[in-house]
Structure formats: structure tokens, C-alpha cells
Amino acid sequence: MEEREQNMKKASVTVISLGGTISCTPATGGDGVVPTLGASDLVLSLEESASDVDIRPLTWSTRDSSEITFAELVDLAAEVRKQFDAGAQGVVLTQGTDTIDESAFALDLLLGTDNPIVITGALHNPSQSKSDGPANLQAALQVAISPELREVGTVVVMNDEIHSARWVRKSHTSNSAAFQSPGVGAIGWIAESHPVFAVKPFHAVKTPIHGATGAGNVALITAVMDEDPTIVDSILSLGYKGLVVDGMGGGHVSGGFSKALAKAAQSIPVVFASRTGSGSVLRNTYSSPGAEVDLINHGLIPAGSLPGLKARVLLTLLIRSGATSTEIADAFATHGGYPPRTTQPLHPETNYA
Structure with a gap:
């Protein structure tokens, strides 16, 4: 007692x-x-x-x-x-x-x-x-x-x-x-x-992801110099439901790689992060083929300050919870530290589940 x-x-x-x-x-x-x-x-x-x-x-x-x-x-x-x-x-x-x-x-x-x-x-x-x-x-x-x-x-x-x-x-x-x-x-x-x-995290999660019991795997690839873009086609043929690209610098890839990613973004959510592991990807500084403006215009989602590993975790749970492309874009804006989105994503009614 x-x-x-x-x-x-x-x-x-x-x-x-x-x-x-x-x-x-x-x-x-x-x-x-x-x-x-x-x-x-x-x-x-x-x-x-x-x-x-x-x-x-x-x-x-x-x-x-x-x-x-x-x-x-x-x-x-x-x-x-x-x-x-x-x-x-x-x-x-x-x-x-x-x-x-x-x-x-x-x-x-x-x-x-x-x-x-x-x-x-x-x-x-x-x-x-x-x-x-x-x-x-x-x-x-x-x-x-x-x-x-x-x-x-x-x-x-x-x-x-x-x-x-x-x-x-x-x-x-x-x-x-x-x-x-x-x-x-x-x-x-x-x-x-x-x-x-010393501090409290600014990005403490307030709304959990519920129902992440569905199926769907997300591939993570690293952009490198002189990469063969056919790897993106292979990912699609293998049935992956999402893709995260650890881009160079501010989130960049080559022009040829950008075309392959743009094609993939028509059927699965594609997120671009930075392989540097620190800092936020850019959104509106460079507009050459494969740079962030080009990628966003082709429907890719910026990961913000999330590195590739964390972006893959977030995207996987969102897909398995049945999130739409609008909800996925909003989630990355929130967790990536960006201001709220002011434009609709490329395919706002798509459900990737």
C-alpha cells in the first residue's frame, strides 16, 4: 500500500x-x-x-x-x-x-x-x-x-x-x-x-497527420552533375507514388532532368529539396531550365527548409493519408517555413492515394 x-x-x-x-x-x-x-x-x-x-x-x-x-x-x-x-x-x-x-x-x-x-x-x-x-x-x-x-x-x-x-x-x-x-x-x-x-521550435506540429495507413512509396534521388534523366522514367515504371529530388544548391537540376521531372509531376507529386542539407530552397531567383522558377512552373513542389530525408517522410505520410495535391502543397508550405500559398497547384483536384 x-x-x-x-x-x-x-x-x-x-x-x-x-x-x-x-x-x-x-x-x-x-x-x-x-x-x-x-x-x-x-x-x-x-x-x-x-x-x-x-x-x-x-x-x-x-x-x-x-x-x-x-x-x-x-x-x-x-x-x-x-x-x-x-x-x-x-x-x-x-x-x-x-x-x-x-x-x-x-x-x-x-x-x-x-x-x-x-x-x-x-x-x-x-x-x-x-x-x-x-x-x-x-x-x-x-x-x-x-x-x-x-x-x-x-x-x-x-x-x-x-x-x-x-x-x-x-x-x-x-x-x-x-x-x-x-x-x-x-x-x-x-x-x-x-x-x-533555450528556445521552443517555431514549427511544432499542431495538426497531426491522421489515417496514414494507405499504400504508396516515395523515391528519393540526389541530383548530380551529368545525371541521366531516364532514372525518373524508371521510378515511374516501378510504381512509386511520389518523388523527392535533392537538388543542387538552391534546389536545381539540369535542363534535361527538369523535363523528365515535369513529365513525372503530371502523374505523381514531385518535391525538390537541396542536397546541401541546410537553408531553404529558392523559389524565384533563377529561371533558367532546371532552376527553381522552371521547376515550380512545371508543377514541382518546393520543400522549403526541409532536407530531402525529411521531405520524403512528410510526402510519404501525406500520400498514405490520401492527401490531394492542394493539401500536399499546403503541408510543404507549412512545414517548409514558407508563407501561405497564393496560387493553386498545377492539378488542385488530384488525389494521389
């Missing part, structure tokens, strides 16, 4: 594990490590440092993050909502770092909740002397119970830094400081086990 009363006074946080480096142990009869530890194993390291928190472990999967799918993230978002409905004050998710920047943004778009959602992982597995998993998990837990995290959206906590899901990206293969938010920086940090927030 006494223990129950104490637990009722504690902040309740659900820790959901999805595998990845943070849960790896040496492989049996072979080299390297593989994810095997579940949520209950991971939270053992928090027993002393988090005695003021009621931790509820939940093992979702034990896989590499390269295996995560959009359909799984839709189901995971439903589980997160279920945990909040059951009384959790925050949810911490652990996964492999290879796709954290994608899954964090996807969950942010799917949930759109004021409740704290924190994602973390590790660059060094538990068998290494420099293992960073326990410290990252402890920091994530402290962030999850912070009242200042409300209305911020999904965040990624790594290396004592707090990053918005909207901006964060993995920028190094194995460094503990691999996660950065180019052009923006961290929104906060951990100081003496307590989170300190």
Missing part, C-alpha cells in the same frame, strides 16, 4: 525500446554485436539515478533501425497515444541511430501532441568502454519529465543535447556528437542532470 502511494506521486514515463546499438550485445559465435536487450534490460541502469520516476518498460522490437517501416511507425504512434491515455506523463523511445532523424520527424507528424516524446539511442554499444547508451537514456528520461517540454513536439536527446525532430540529422558515422541541427542548433541541453531549454 505504501509503495503504491509512493508510485502514485512519481512521474510516470514509459520507455519503449526498438533495438539498435543501445540494445546490442556480442553476437553468438561471430564477430560484431546485434540488438538483443529489451526495455527492462535498458532501464536497469536507471534504478538509482531515476528513483523519483515510475518507469514502465515496453519492448517493441529488437532490430536494427534500418528495418523500421512507415507502417510500423503508424502503429507505434498509436501505442504512444495509448500510453498517454493510460497515464504516462512522458514517453521515451530507444532505437538505432541510423534512422532517428527520419523516425523522429515521422512520429512528430503523426502525433502532434503536447505530451513529451523523447527519442534516444547510442553510438557505442554496451560492450564498449565508451558506451553512451545509459547516459543518453538517463538524459532522455529527465527531459521527458520536464514540464517545459510540453508543446515542443518530439525531440531527440543525444550527447546531453536536446534537438527538435524537425531539424535534427545524423552528421557523423560514429562520433558521440553525431547529431546536429544545421542552421538552427540544439534547442536545449542537460546541465547537472537537469534539462535547460
Whole structure:
């Protein structure tokens, strides 16, 4: 009875594990490590440092993050909502770092909740002397119970830094400081086990994407010098329902590539981003063939400040939710940081579902 009363006074946080480096142990009869530890194993390291928190472990999967799918993230978002409905004050998710920047943004778009959602992982597995998993998990837990995290959206906590899901990206293969938010920086940090927030993201998701249970894959290609435009025809023939192009500089491609993209935009939504990974694509500076004015005039949608990886996440969820071309253009204007659209898209009544 006494223990129950104490637990009722504690902040309740659900820790959901999805595998990845943070849960790896040496492989049996072979080299390297593989994810095997579940949520209950991971939270053992928090027993002393988090005695003021009621931790509820939940093992979702034990896989590499390269295996995560959009359909799984839709189901995971439903589980997160279920945990909040059951009384959790925050949810911490652990996964492999290879796709954290994608899954964090996807969950942010799917949930759109004021409740704290924190994602973390590790660059060094538990068998290494420099293992960073326990410290990252402890920091994530402290962030999850912070009242200042409300209305911020999904965040990624790594290396004592707090990053918005909207901006964060993995920028190094194995460094503990691999996660950065180019052009923006961290929104906060951990100081003496307590989170300190410097700013609140301007693009916190208020209206989640519902019903993203349909079908439809989106291709992501990078524009390069002397690229063969027939790759666009191949994408169409393979049945992709959308295309994101990481263009050069301000979002540019060659003139020949532009013609192929213009043809594709007549049947599927085509978005152009910048392969630089920082800054917004241009909209009305250059008008030569393949430049942004030409692309927009042919029905392509500018990604704004969203890099290609994030643009693909947004476009995939929109297509799978049955969004029309008008709704897709509006969503990219919103999440890309552009002013509201004043003109109709090329095919305003098209439904790409």
C-alpha cells in the first residue's frame, strides 16, 4: 500500500525500446554485436539515478533501425497515444541511430501532441568502454519529465543535447556528437542532470497527420552533375507514388532532368529539396531550365527548409493519408517555413492515394 502511494506521486514515463546499438550485445559465435536487450534490460541502469520516476518498460522490437517501416511507425504512434491515455506523463523511445532523424520527424507528424516524446539511442554499444547508451537514456528520461517540454513536439536527446525532430540529422558515422541541427542548433541541453531549454521550435506540429495507413512509396534521388534523366522514367515504371529530388544548391537540376521531372509531376507529386542539407530552397531567383522558377512552373513542389530525408517522410505520410495535391502543397508550405500559398497547384483536384 505504501509503495503504491509512493508510485502514485512519481512521474510516470514509459520507455519503449526498438533495438539498435543501445540494445546490442556480442553476437553468438561471430564477430560484431546485434540488438538483443529489451526495455527492462535498458532501464536497469536507471534504478538509482531515476528513483523519483515510475518507469514502465515496453519492448517493441529488437532490430536494427534500418528495418523500421512507415507502417510500423503508424502503429507505434498509436501505442504512444495509448500510453498517454493510460497515464504516462512522458514517453521515451530507444532505437538505432541510423534512422532517428527520419523516425523522429515521422512520429512528430503523426502525433502532434503536447505530451513529451523523447527519442534516444547510442553510438557505442554496451560492450564498449565508451558506451553512451545509459547516459543518453538517463538524459532522455529527465527531459521527458520536464514540464517545459510540453508543446515542443518530439525531440531527440543525444550527447546531453536536446534537438527538435524537425531539424535534427545524423552528421557523423560514429562520433558521440553525431547529431546536429544545421542552421538552427540544439534547442536545449542537460546541465547537472537537469534539462535547460533555450528556445521552443517555431514549427511544432499542431495538426497531426491522421489515417496514414494507405499504400504508396516515395523515391528519393540526389541530383548530380551529368545525371541521366531516364532514372525518373524508371521510378515511374516501378510504381512509386511520389518523388523527392535533392537538388543542387538552391534546389536545381539540369535542363534535361527538369523535363523528365515535369513529365513525372503530371502523374505523381514531385518535391525538390537541396542536397546541401541546410537553408531553404529558392523559389524565384533563377529561371533558367532546371532552376527553381522552371521547376515550380512545371508543377514541382518546393520543400522549403526541409532536407530531402525529411521531405520524403512528410510526402510519404501525406500520400498514405490520401492527401490531394492542394493539401500536399499546403503541408510543404507549412512545414517548409514558407508563407501561405497564393496560387493553386498545377492539378488542385488530384488525389494521389
